[in-house]
Amino acid sequence: MYGALDISTSGMVAQRxxxxxxxxxxxxxxxxxxxxxxxxxxxxxxxxxxxxxPTSANPAGRELGVHVASIExxxxxxxxxxxxxxxxxxxxxxxxxxxxxxxxxxxxxxEAARAYEANVVAAETSKTMMxxxxxLLA
Amino acid sequence: MMESLSTSGGLAATELMMRFAGGRQRxxxxxxxxxxTPGFQPKDVSVEGFRxxxxxxxDERGGRGGRGALEIDNGEVVASLSPSGxxxxxxxxxxxxxxxxFHDRNNRDLERSMQSLAENAGMYRVAxxxxxxxxxMLKAAISERV
Amino acid sequence: MSDPVGLIxxxxxxxxxxxxxxxxxxxxxxxxxxxxxxxxxxxxxxxQADADxxxxxxxxxxxGDLEGVILATEKADNAFRMLQQMRNKVxxxxxxxxxxxx
Numbered sequence: 001m002y003g004a005l006d007i008s009t010s011g012m013v014a015q016r017x018x019x020x021x022x023x024x025x026x027x028x029x030x031x032x033x034x035x036x037x038x039x040x041x042x043x044x045x046x047x048x049x050x051x052x053x054p055t056s057a058n059p060a061g062r063e064l065g066v067h068v069a070s071i072e073x074x075x076x077x078x079x080x081x082x083x084x085x086x087x088x089x090x091x092x093x094x095x096x097x098x099x100x101x102x103x104x105x106x107x108x109x110x111e112a113a114r115a116y117e118a119n120v121v122a123a124e125t126s127k128t129m130m131x132x133x134x135x136l137l138a
Numbered sequence: 139m140m141e142s143l144s145t146s147g148g149l150a151a152t153e154l155m156m157r158f159a160g161g162r163q164r165x166x167x168x169x170x171x172x173x174x175t176p177g178f179q180p181k182d183v184s185v186e187g188f189r190x191x192x193x194x195x196x197d198e199r200g201g202r203g204g205r206g207a208l209e210i211d212n213g214e215v216v217a218s219l220s221p222s223g224x225x226x227x228x229x230x231x232x233x234x235x236x237x238x239x240f241h242d243r244n245n246r247d248l249e250r251s252m253q254s255l256a257e258n259a260g261m262y263r264v265a266x267x268x269x270x271x272x273x274x275m276l277k278a279a280i281s282e283r284v
Numbered sequence: 285m286s287d288p289v290g291l292i293x294x295x296x297x298x299x300x301x302x303x304x305x306x307x308x309x310x311x312x313x314x315x316x317x318x319x320x321x322x323x324x325x326x327x328x329x330x331x332q333a334d335a336d337x338x339x340x341x342x343x344x345x346x347x348g349d350l351e352g353v354i355l356a357t358e359k360a361d362n363a364f365r366m367l368q369q370m371r372n373k374v375x376x377x378x379x380x381x382x383x384x385x386x
Contacts, residue, residue: 004167011171018174049175064164066171115173118248122170125259126163132266133156136273148339155343186345193344264350268339268357275332275361282368 003061004126010053010065011119017068019112021045022105029100032088039088042098044074074099147196149276150208150219152269157227158188158215159262165231166258169251180247181231182254183214185261191215324370328363335360 024045031042053065078096086095162183169180191212199208207225210217214232219225338356341347 004163007164007167007171011167011173014171015174049172051172051175051178064168064171066175112174114248118170118173118252121252122167122255125255126167129160129163129259129262132263133160136266136270148336151340151343189343189345193346196340196344265343268342268353271357271361272336272339275357275364278361278365279368282372 003058003064005123005130006053006056006058006061007065008119008123008126010056010067012116012123014047014049014066014068015112015116015119017071018047018049019109019116021047021071022109022112025100025105026102026109029098029102029105031098032095041078041096042100044076044098044100046072046074048072147199147204148272149269150199151192151196152265152272154192154208154210154217154219154225154227155265156262156269157217157225158183158229159258159265161227161229162258163255163262165229166251166255169247170255173248173251179233180251181233183229183231185257187212188215321370321374324367328360328367331356331360331363 028042032039034040048069048071049066050069051066052063053067054062055067056062056065076099078099080094081097082093083089083095084093088095090096162185165181165183169182172178172180188210191210195208195210199206206221208217208219214230215228216230217225217227335353335356338347338353342350342353347353
């Protein structure tokens with residue numbers, strides 16, 4: 001049972017990172033400009049999960065659990081929206097908008113939250129079992 | 139009478155069950171942590187397989203007069219319990235079967251994983267409490283004045 | 285001094301000891317205490333073995349009723365403790381009798 005708690009914690013951290021990426025996407029669903037003011041529509045972020053936990057102190061534990069291997073920037077083409085009055089319009093009168101579908105992001109957020117909760121339950125179960133083991137000493 | 143309690147199968151069986159469920163907890167936590175990992179196949183060890191091996195080991199030990207070590211090796215579980223109480227428990231989980239046909243893999247894995255988690259915790263608790271009970275009976279026999 | 289129960293030399297319970305039944309059987313009326321003790325001892329032993337087997341069966345999956353196993357272990361535990369108390373009382377009585385100056 002040792003390490004079960006670490007594994008569940010790695011799951012929680014990974015899902016929370018995923019939720020953070022989703023929140024970023026939702027918050028920036030209409031962002032057109034970079035931080036310095038240049039015109040660059042926001043690109044969707046997504047996380048890549050991979051098995052294992054490189055941060056584990058125990059060498060054996062590095063193969064268990066999960067971690068975020070990378071945060072990808074979605075390279076799919078931008079959608080276009082008609083905006084004849086925008087200063088950033090192109091030749092046809094369209095501007096590019098971020099490739100984010102808020103409905104999809106919200107569904108993903110639900111799933112991430114559910115997976116997070118599953119890891120919480122697993123962690124609580126491990127803690128309960130450890131408590132029972134301690135009671136053997138009584 | 140007291141000797142039979144200390145070398146009895148009851149204490150050994152509950153101890154091995156506890157250690158098995160404790161080890162399986164890691165496997166199940168690993169499955170739950172990787173619910174969203176692409177391409178991940180959940181793994182598990184067979185509880186029925188362990189129970190059958192435990193039964194065989196207890197019978198074999200009974201044939202030796204109830205003395206000596208308990209040995210289990212069924213491909214997934216390698217465990218031993220010697221009279222001194224020191225022993226080992228190693229689990230080699232295999233791929234859980236039967237899930238490749240469903241596209242909605244994620245949902246089935248979640249429910250199945252949570253159920254396995256609850257059952258495993260239950261098994262652990264039962265074994266722990268029964269071990270405590272038997273150990274307590276032993277202690278009562280030891281502590282009363284002669 | 286007569287030793288109808290066989291406590292002298294045993295110092296406690298020893299199921300293997302053969303207590304002479306004739307001396308005890310010659311007593312009037314009351315039950316043969318030695319036999320009662322021995323029967324109780326065997327009964328407790330059997331209950332302990334049954335409880336142990338019940339636990340093993342539950343672990344191997346040969347039985348599925350947790351409550352039956354719990355009851356079996358509780359009964360065996362109670363029976364053992366009662367026997368232990370009985371033995372303690374008998375020992376105390378023996379010590380008291382030993383003190384009597386004839």
